[in-house]
Amino acid sequence: DVKVTQSSRYLVKRTGEKVFLECVQDMDHENMFWYRQDPGLGLRLIYFSYDVKMKEKGDIPEGYSVSREKKERFSLILESASTNQTSMYLCASSSMVKTQYFGPGTRLLVL
Amino acid sequence: QQQVKQSPQSLIVQKGGISIINCAYENTAFDYFPWYQQFPGKGPALLIAIRPDVSEKKEGRFTISFNKSAKQFSLHIMDSQPGDSATYFCAASIGQGGKLIFGQGTELSVKP
Numbered sequence: 276d277v278k279v280t281q282s283s284r285y286l287v288k289r290t291g292e293k294v295f296l297e298c299v300q301d302m303d304h305e306n307m308f309w310y311r312q313d314p315g316l317g318l319r320l321i322y323f324s325y326d327v328k329m330k331e332k333g334d335i336p337e338g339y340s341v342s343r344e345k346k347e348r349f350s351l352i353l354e355s356a357s358t359n360q361t362s363m364y365l366c367a368s369s370s371m372v373k374t375q376y377f378g379p380g381t382r383l384l385v386l
Numbered sequence: 387q388q389q390v391k392q393s394p395q396s397l398i399v400q401k402g403g404i405s406i407i408n409c410a411y412e413n414t415a416f417d418y419f420p421w422y423q424q425f426p427g428k429g430p431a432l433l434i435a436i437r438p439d440v441s442e443k444k445e446g447r448f449t450i451s452f453n454k455s456a457k458q459f460s461l462h463i464m465d466s467q468p469g470d471s472a473t474y475f476c477a478a479s480i481g482q483g484g485k486l487i488f489g490q491g492t493e494l495s496v497k498p
Binding site: 279305306308310315316317318319320323333334365367369370371372373374375376377378379380 | 388392395420422427428429430431432435475481483484485486487488489490491
């Protein structure tokens with residue numbers, strides 16, 4: 276069965292902290308994605324990766340970076356967390372011709 | 387041009403009724419249009435998807451209607467049930483595995 280796991284369901288961080296969100300998929304998918312979900316705005320793409328060590332900016336990359344050292348793992352990094360990064364963060368993966376599968380999400384609160 | 391506009395933002399339907407959610411897009415290069423369903427505390431999950439070479443796709447109580455000339459597509463949920471209460475997102479992409487552009491979401495509540 277398809278599985279995308281995210282390291283935390285809930286996180287509370289302070290402004291200025293460095294935050295790591297981890298995502299792991301067990302489907303040998305080439306593509307991985309990070310979205311943030313906010314009420315009334317839907318899901319917005321932050322970064323995506325089509326291969327190991329590859330990364331592409333999505334629609335809202337400012338304030339974020341990513342790392343993909345292994346095919347199954349895709350990390351989202353908030354270098355210096357700010358209150359406007361309080362959100363639900365969703366990771367997804369897909370192969371080139373298959374649909375995207377989503378993890379359960381991480382709800383991040385930045386105080 | 388990359389946007390997908392979804393309406394309504396929220397929808398209340400009586401049990402047994404028909405729920406209809408609409409989406410519109412601008413980019414004619416989009417060739418894959420999925421609908422995702424999200425329950426509270428869960429990530430979105432694919433519900434049904436369509437390609438622009440067909441005008442309708444039905445899976446059980448869920449139907450996508452696609453109007454290529456109008457650049458619109460819609461989700462119809464027949465015989466809506468309380469268990470259908472969730473947030474629904476339309477999306478569009480170029481290629482099935484590629485990045486998705488999501489609509490704003492519709493929160494559906496089906497009253498018993």
